[in-house]
Amino acid sequence: MKTRSLPLQIGLFIAPVILALALAALLVLAVGADPLAVLQTIWEGATRDSRALGQMVNFWMPLTLVSIGLIVTFTAGLWNIGVEGQMVMGAVFATWGALTLDLPQPLLVAAEIALAMLGGALWAALVGVLKTRLGVHEIFGGVALNALSNVLLIYLISGPWQPPEGGSVRGTPPFPDAAIPSFLSDTFKVSLVAVLVVVAALVAVVLALRGTRWGLELKATGKNARSALLLGVPTRRAAMSAFIVCGALAGIAGLYRVLFTFVSASLRPGVSGGIGFLGVLVVLLIAVRPVWVPFVTLIFAIVLGGSARLQIALGVDSSLAGVLQGSLVLIVLLFNGLRGRLAAREETSEVTAHE
Amino acid sequence: MDIELRHIHKHFGPVHANNDISLSFRGGRIVGILGENGAGKSTLMKILSGFQPMDGGEIYINGARVDYTGPQAAIRCGVGMLQQDPLDVAAFTVLENFIYGQAGGLALKRREGRARLEQICSRFGFSLDAETPIAQLSIGQRQQLEIVRLLSQGVKTLILDEPTTGISAEQKTILFNALRDLAARDGMSILLVSHKLEDVIALCDEVAVLRGGRLVGTRDMPATTSELVAMMFGQELPPQTRQPLNLEGAETALVLENLTLRGKRVTVENLSLRVRAGEIVGLAGLDGSGQEMLLRACVGLIKPAHGRVMIGGENLTGAPYRAFLARGVAFGAAGRLEEGLVAGLSLTEHIALAHETGALVDWPRARRHTEEQLRHYNVRGRPESRVETLSGGNQQRLLMALMPPRPLLMALEQPTRGLDVDSSRWIWQQLLARRANGTAILFSSAELDELVAYSDRILVFYAGRVFEIPDASRASIDELGRLIGGHFDGASEA
Numbered sequence: 001m002k003t004r005s006l007p008l009q010i011g012l013f014i015a016p017v018i019l020a021l022a023l024a025a026l027l028v029l030a031v032g033a034d035p036l037a038v039l040q041t042i043w044e045g046a047t048r049d050s051r052a053l054g055q056m057v058n059f060w061m062p063l064t065l066v067s068i069g070l071i072v073t074f075t076a077g078l079w080n081i082g083v084e085g086q087m088v089m090g091a092v093f094a095t096w097g098a099l100t101l102d103l104p105q106p107l108l109v110a111a112e113i114a115l116a117m118l119g120g121a122l123w124a125a126l127v128g129v130l131k132t133r134l135g136v137h138e139i140f141g142g143v144a145l146n147a148l149s150n151v152l153l154i155y156l157i158s159g160p161w162q163p164p165e166g167g168s169v170r171g172t173p174p175f176p177d178a179a180i181p182s183f184l185s186d187t188f189k190v191s192l193v194a195v196l197v198v199v200a201a202l203v204a205v206v207l208a209l210r211g212t213r214w215g216l217e218l219k220a221t222g223k224n225a226r227s228a229l230l231l232g233v234p235t236r237r238a239a240m241s242a243f244i245v246c247g248a249l250a251g252i253a254g255l256y257r258v259l260f261t262f263v264s265a266s267l268r269p270g271v272s273g274g275i276g277f278l279g280v281l282v283v284l285l286i287a288v289r290p291v292w293v294p295f296v297t298l299i300f301a302i303v304l305g306g307s308a309r310l311q312i313a314l315g316v317d318s319s320l321a322g323v324l325q326g327s328l329v330l331i332v333l334l335f336n337g338l339r340g341r342l343a344a345r346e347e348t349s350e351v352t353a354h355e
Numbered sequence: 356m357d358i359e360l361r362h363i364h365k366h367f368g369p370v371h372a373n374n375d376i377s378l379s380f381r382g383g384r385i386v387g388i389l390g391e392n393g394a395g396k397s398t399l400m401k402i403l404s405g406f407q408p409m410d411g412g413e414i415y416i417n418g419a420r421v422d423y424t425g426p427q428a429a430i431r432c433g434v435g436m437l438q439q440d441p442l443d444v445a446a447f448t449v450l451e452n453f454i455y456g457q458a459g460g461l462a463l464k465r466r467e468g469r470a471r472l473e474q475i476c477s478r479f480g481f482s483l484d485a486e487t488p489i490a491q492l493s494i495g496q497r498q499q500l501e502i503v504r505l506l507s508q509g510v511k512t513l514i515l516d517e518p519t520t521g522i523s524a525e526q527k528t529i530l531f532n533a534l535r536d537l538a539a540r541d542g543m544s545i546l547l548v549s550h551k552l553e554d555v556i557a558l559c560d561e562v563a564v565l566r567g568g569r570l571v572g573t574r575d576m577p578a579t580t581s582e583l584v585a586m587m588f589g590q591e592l593p594p595q596t597r598q599p600l601n602l603e604g605a606e607t608a609l610v611l612e613n614l615t616l617r618g619k620r621v622t623v624e625n626l627s628l629r630v631r632a633g634e635i636v637g638l639a640g641l642d643g644s645g646q647e648m649l650l651r652a653c654v655g656l657i658k659p660a661h662g663r664v665m666i667g668g669e670n671l672t673g674a675p676y677r678a679f680l681a682r683g684v685a686f687g688a689a690g691r692l693e694e695g696l697v698a699g700l701s702l703t704e705h706i707a708l709a710h711e712t713g714a715l716v717d718w719p720r721a722r723r724h725t726e727e728q729l730r731h732y733n734v735r736g737r738p739e740s741r742v743e744t745l746s747g748g749n750q751q752r753l754l755m756a757l758m759p760p761r762p763l764l765m766a767l768e769q770p771t772r773g774l775d776v777d778s779s780r781w782i783w784q785q786l787l788a789r790r791a792n793g794t795a796i797l798f799s800s801a802e803l804d805e806l807v808a809y810s811d812r813i814l815v816f817y818a819g820r821v822f823e824i825p826d827a828s829r830a831s832i833d834e835l836g837r838l839i840g841g842h843f844d845g846a847s848e849a
Contacts, residue, residue: 213712219700220704223699224696233708
């Protein structure tokens with residue numbers, strides 16, 4: 001690997017972004033709108049008042065949690081597509097606590113967090129056991145467990161946990177007040193505790209990956225599990241621990257969604273909101289560099305949060321934001337692929353030399 | 356068809372896979388291309404058949420210079436290669452595969468194609484049914500199909516890469532008869548890449564031998580196995596210069612009892628072996644004869660089907676690799692970047708993985724330690740360099756630095772493969788120093804002089820059978836050649 005000069009490195013990072021923006025501008029022009037007006041509308045949509053800002057933050061935080069969890073599994077070379085189901089199970093476990101435990105607020109919130117971590121971690125550990133013991137690829141195991149978690153969620157909402165008035169699949173009864181951390185203000189509905197939990201998780205993961213033997217073992221396992229094993233790394237244990245950590249963080253993200261997404265906190269269908277898959281895109285986009293996570297997830301949150309206003313303000317379909325995001329990720333991956341191909345040329349020829 | 360290769364060069368990174376090879380092949384003859392793994396024979400044939408570009412040199416066909424852009428261009432020039440894994444499309448039937456890739460535009464002329472397929476098959480006695488899906492064919496049948504396809508495309512020079520691996524004895528007879536017929540009646544050149552000497556002896560009119568990327572020589576057949584082995588491995592054996600160690604009363608490092616190892620291609624049966632502390636046992640044999648399986652079984656990477664593996668008196672049969680590591684066993688695989696080093700990690704990260712044990716990694720200390728180790732092991736590289744940027748010799752020295760300083764047993768696959776003379780000598784200095792401290796060493800090698808120079812005993816593997824040369828210093832090239840080629844009469848089976 002040649003070390004590139006800093007301007008070139010930055011250039012290689014910026015180029016796909018500019019290309020994606022150009023493509024996006026073309027798309028916007030093609031549907032007959034003004035790109036700058038679209039940009040402005042998105043920005044205003046996400047930041048126009050403290051309510052919108054709060055909603056944006058409440059999308060940003062769980063996406064950040066999921067993304068840093070996925071950084072851990074990606075570091076270990078694992079495609080944890082089951083992260084959606086892990087969010088759901090975190091939400092389910094925490095909901096049980098919120099609806100049944102009778103505790104003062106700080107303790108109840110702590111219990112919810114612990115339960116959410118447990119639910120997500122258990123669901124992720126299942127993927128891990130399927131992978132390391134039974135040879136089921138984590139993508140397939142993850143997809144299957146995602147589907148199962150949704151079935152379970154619907155069953156709980158329409159069965160045991162349905163509200164006393166009954167007969168609906170809209171969700172569980174609203175959580176008691178003690179189960180919900182207090183907001184910063186009535187209009188800016190963001191909980192300081194929740195934000196601190198996210199920041200703590202981010203810092204912990206960054207430090208653990210950099211400074212611990214665990215982080216080093218994950219990295220070695222992810223880059224070459226065979227060599228890592230021969231160097232004495234317990235590679236199965238490394239994979240399991242990565243799944244469990246990611247699942248626990250996804251579980252908290254699920255709880256975050258339950259508490260702060262809807263007008264009243266309750267468990268509802270589609271609680272994950274596709275945030276798990278979005279997290280996969282984020283991590284692919286930043287090539288597994290944890291410090292980038294909060295910035296990229298912020299941009300995603302602004303674009304997705306603000307795009308709802310596109311329809312009202314400009315008569316442009318709000319799914320345009322999704323299209324922009326998708327094309328950005330594709331272009332960045334394309335660039336990564338090209339770079340990889342250039343770098344790999346010499347290496348692969350060395351490998352074939354052994355034949 | 357006459358082919359002439361002039362001054363062919365091919366580099367793969369630091370490896371000079373083909374070094375100034377000039378060879379010519381005449382029509383009507385079957386030529387064996389011989390050489391150990393890594394000798395460069397497959398590379399040379401891939402260049403001739405257009406699967407790989409060359410870095411330098413010229414190819415002449417019937418006196419005219421050709422310049423291919425790929426395998427299809429080579430086929431148009433009359434040169435076709437049968438790969439070890441035939442390049443067919445599994446979802447198609449025999450007939451579809453046969454028609455696919457033929458000249459004649461998009462129209463798939465099934466009837467014509469079928470007639471041609473059946474005609475060629477009946478000439479050689481190939482048993483190919485036109486409507487059978489490829490997925491249902493044996494490797495031997497797929498090979499037959501590939502030959503038929505190449506012939507119908509007008510190939511006049513046919514290259515076969517290890518064609519007898521994985522086919523039945525009957526298919527082998529049919530194949531050899533077809534090849535002889537093609538050479539004798541059609542005047543085709545047949546080039547056979549193989550390290551199975553009995554096939555080469557049975558089939559070839561002449562051989563060309565490669566070693567370390569260079570052409571060692573050519574000769575007409577017949578030749579005996581040991582003559583061919585001598586060409587493949589080198590003629591001379593240097594006298595053993597090191598001081599023999601007195602192993603009287605040394606403790607036992609490794610015991611294998613009635614060990615049976617089942618591999619895909621070979622089975623090692625009922626092998627018993629005792630290795631004492633400080634002893635060096637060399638494993639000789641052609642690639643894939645069972646020596647790699649034995650090394651891996653000694654470190655727990657392969658579970659034996661029967662028998663016991665004892666390390667330092669403790670029965671570790673069936674225990675995982677990490678249990679062997681914990682008892683002081685070290686393993687070095689032949690593929691350094693595949694099994695051993697982690698591409699993408701820095702040298703410091705490697706040293707930290709191998710030697711830092713705490714839950715928190717003290718990076719400044721790991722870096723200092725790495726600097727010391729790099730100096731001590733003479734690794735040319737910086738602590739923050741990624742490991743894949745090192746040359747092969749430096750990678751091997753780094754692997755030495757990653758191993759425990761005083762292991763009980765080292766099991767090493769081709770520890771000096773691809774290294775220059777100085778690097779090899781340095782590696783052996785290190786190994787001999789550890790042996791002097793009581794480490795037992797098992798190593799495999801494709802170099803007879805290395806085996807004789809450093810082993811106390813040599814085990815020769817042939818198709819999973821194992822024969823022992825109890826005193827390596829008295830081994831002769833003749834004896835080793837005979838054994839490696841599978842002639843064991845009068846030798847003692849281990």
